[in-house]
Amino acid sequence: MGAIRLEKVRKTFGNLDVIPGVDLDINDGEFVVFVGPSGCGKSTLLRLIAGLEDVSGGKILIDGTDVVDASPAKRGLSMVFQSYALYPHMTVYNNIAFGLKMAGESKAVIEEKVRNAADILNLTDYLDRRPGALSGGQRQRVAIGRAIVRNPAAFLFDEPLSNLDASLRVNMRLEITALHQSLKTTMVYVTHDQVEAMTMANKIVVLQAGRVEQVGAPMELYNRPANKFVAGFIGSPKMNFIEGAYAGQRNSHTLGIRPEHIAVSTESGEIAATVKIAEHLGAETYLHVVADDIGPMTVRATGEMPLGEHDRIWLTPDATRLHRFDAHGQAITAP
Amino acid sequence: MEKTFKSPLKHIAFSVFAWLVGLMIFFPIFWMVLTSFKSELDAISMPPMFFDFDWTLANYVEVQARSNYFKFAMNSVVLSVGSTLIGLVFAVTCAWAMAFSPTKRTKNALLWMLSTKMMPPVGVLVPIYLVFRDWGLLDNRFGIMMVLFLMNLPIMVWMLYTYFKEIPKDILEAARMDGATMPKEILFVLLPMAVPGIASTMLLNIILAWNEAFWTLNLTTSDAAPLTAFIASYSSPEGLFWAKLSAASTMAVAPILIIGWFSQKQLVRGLTFGAVK
Numbered sequence: 001m002g003a004i005r006l007e008k009v010r011k012t013f014g015n016l017d018v019i020p021g022v023d024l025d026i027n028d029g030e031f032v033v034f035v036g037p038s039g040c041g042k043s044t045l046l047r048l049i050a051g052l053e054d055v056s057g058g059k060i061l062i063d064g065t066d067v068v069d070a071s072p073a074k075r076g077l078s079m080v081f082q083s084y085a086l087y088p089h090m091t092v093y094n095n096i097a098f099g100l101k102m103a104g105e106s107k108a109v110i111e112e113k114v115r116n117a118a119d120i121l122n123l124t125d126y127l128d129r130r131p132g133a134l135s136g137g138q139r140q141r142v143a144i145g146r147a148i149v150r151n152p153a154a155f156l157f158d159e160p161l162s163n164l165d166a167s168l169r170v171n172m173r174l175e176i177t178a179l180h181q182s183l184k185t186t187m188v189y190v191t192h193d194q195v196e197a198m199t200m201a202n203k204i205v206v207l208q209a210g211r212v213e214q215v216g217a218p219m220e221l222y223n224r225p226a227n228k229f230v231a232g233f234i235g236s237p238k239m240n241f242i243e244g245a246y247a248g249q250r251n252s253h254t255l256g257i258r259p260e261h262i263a264v265s266t267e268s269g270e271i272a273a274t275v276k277i278a279e280h281l282g283a284e285t286y287l288h289v290v291a292d293d294i295g296p297m298t299v300r301a302t303g304e305m306p307l308g309e310h311d312r313i314w315l316t317p318d319a320t321r322l323h324r325f326d327a328h329g330q331a332i333t334a335p
Numbered sequence: 336m337e338k339t340f341k342s343p344l345k346h347i348a349f350s351v352f353a354w355l356v357g358l359m360i361f362f363p364i365f366w367m368v369l370t371s372f373k374s375e376l377d378a379i380s381m382p383p384m385f386f387d388f389d390w391t392l393a394n395y396v397e398v399q400a401r402s403n404y405f406k407f408a409m410n411s412v413v414l415s416v417g418s419t420l421i422g423l424v425f426a427v428t429c430a431w432a433m434a435f436s437p438t439k440r441t442k443n444a445l446l447w448m449l450s451t452k453m454m455p456p457v458g459v460l461v462p463i464y465l466v467f468r469d470w471g472l473l474d475n476r477f478g479i480m481m482v483l484f485l486m487n488l489p490i491m492v493w494m495l496y497t498y499f500k501e502i503p504k505d506i507l508e509a510a511r512m513d514g515a516t517m518p519k520e521i522l523f524v525l526l527p528m529a530v531p532g533i534a535s536t537m538l539l540n541i542i543l544a545w546n547e548a549f550w551t552l553n554l555t556t557s558d559a560a561p562l563t564a565f566i567a568s569y570s571s572p573e574g575l576f577w578a579k580l581s582a583a584s585t586m587a588v589a590p591i592l593i594i595g596w597f598s599q600k601q602l603v604r605g606l607t608f609g610a611v612k
Contacts, residue, residue: 052511073513079508087509146513
């Protein structure tokens with residue numbers, strides 16, 4: 001079991017309100033991703049759950065028990081750190097076994113659990129090595145192995161992939177997702193990368209300045225962002241925000257159009273625009289254009305588009321996928 | 336280092352200069368060792384004799400006969416190692432707290448600790464002497480050990496603090512998540528990672544305590560007297576006996592010189608710690 005519930009959790013550093021009060025429900029077995037720009041308090045929130053920081057107020061309930069005063073180890077959670085935080089003076093085996101030793105498990109039990117974890121993570125051949133002799137991906141696996149053997153109520157991941165190079169990151173992303181599918185344990189994952197959030201999560205928590213902006217399934221956030229911040233943060237390239245007359249005609253202060261929801265034509269369309277930069281990726285083309293009377297926009301077109309600087313094109317936004325926001329940046333839901 | 340100097344001339348000039356400084360520092364020790372093998376007459380002869388004198392071991396025999404070298408040496412070992420071990424217990428915990436749970440005033444506390452080293456010890460000689468007298472700690476190994484331990488504590492804390500600072504906090508937090516209690520966290524995770532820093536801190540403090548002369552001379556006479564007192568006993572009112580004094584000094588510094596020689600690398604690392612990244 002690993003249901004985590006935050007009730008009005010607050011954290012202040014001196015006079016600084018890092019987290020002014022967060023309410024959140026994480027169900028057992030869920031993969032929850034905290035996402036937000038750097039400094040939004042997502043790591044602090046994770047550390048509060050872990051018990052590495054003391055809360056300034058509120059309750060943290062794990063399976064119904066308030067753990068605010070419990071030490072990190074007593075909370076039954078495992079954490080994977082951004083820097084891996086392996087014990088450099090111990091072998092891989094001892095790194096993974098350390099938590100079990102601290103818990104006073106017998107040698108035979110430790111041996112069995114470590115071998116089992118090493119098997120899952122393809123580390124069996126490296127058990128006698130020190131962390132210094134491992135690659136980045138292997139170190140990350142050891143860190144995960146150390147977390148697994150304790151059989152925790154929930155896993156906490158603090159930006160675990162940001163030290164890896166791009167291709168390895170994609171692999172590890174898949175591995176962690178596969179791990180979640182096989183273990184079915186609650187996972188709380190912190191990242192600033194919305195791609196990781198979208199691909200891994202059952203539930204995404206978007207944070208800004210210590211506040212929860214929106215909680216929801218990835219596609220829910222993508223299709224129905226609650227406000228401009230979430231709309232701009234989820235999705236890549238970023239959503240276009242249009243103000244002024246064009247937005248006014250559609251009963252909104254700001255109109256949000258995702259780059260992938262705009263049809264491109266060289267002959268006719270709703271908005272005339274001039275191409276500034278065309279990024280050709282093969283499978284798709286990113287067009288950075290200046291639309292007449294509107295200003296800069298980004299358009300994502302599938303396939304190859306033989307366009308370049310100064311070319312005139314016409315854009316037609318998909319009318320059913322427009323996002324309307326009021327003057328405060330809140331989404332307008334009524335038609 | 337080879338790449339530091341662009342022209343070979345500069346390189347040579349620097350080498351010559353470095354050797355000169357090195358020889359200047361080494362010369363007194365060299366002269367002391369040399370003198371210890373001379374007769375008292377040769378020792379004070381003018382011009383000084385370098386190698387063309389009658390080599391003799393008489394001074395060593397004489398010194399050995401007059402006073403019990405091993406008793407003093409044993410005291411030196413007990414005092415320097417003992418004060419360092421006690422200091423380590425306090426300094427490790429203190430530096431651990433300062434390095435991993437700092438507050439706004441941690442830096443001030445560190446500076447304040449170090450500032451106590453700026454006071455001349457003689458300034459507190461009388462009060463400490465009186466306290467020692469009243470508590471019966473004069474010429475007592477435990478008493479002098481406490482003084483040496485307290486005297487070197489700021490340096491130990493400072494050295495360990497700069498060392499611990501370089502250990503990522505994440506690793507200790509990982510240990511905490513793994514269920515390590517505070518003593519286990521220090522013992523199984525922090526200390527093994529800090530072995531080089533602790534070794535150099537220990538070595539430096541053993542040397543400092545070994546060579547400490549002010550308090551050992553003032554607070555001990557015979558029972559707890561270390562080698563510093565052994566040397567001092569040869570500069571007597573009846574006159575200086577240079578050769579015997581040199582023999583005594585050579586015997587006093589020999590053990591620490593040998594230890595220092597074999598642990599040069601650790602010592603240099605300890606002394607320059609934090610100076611270069």
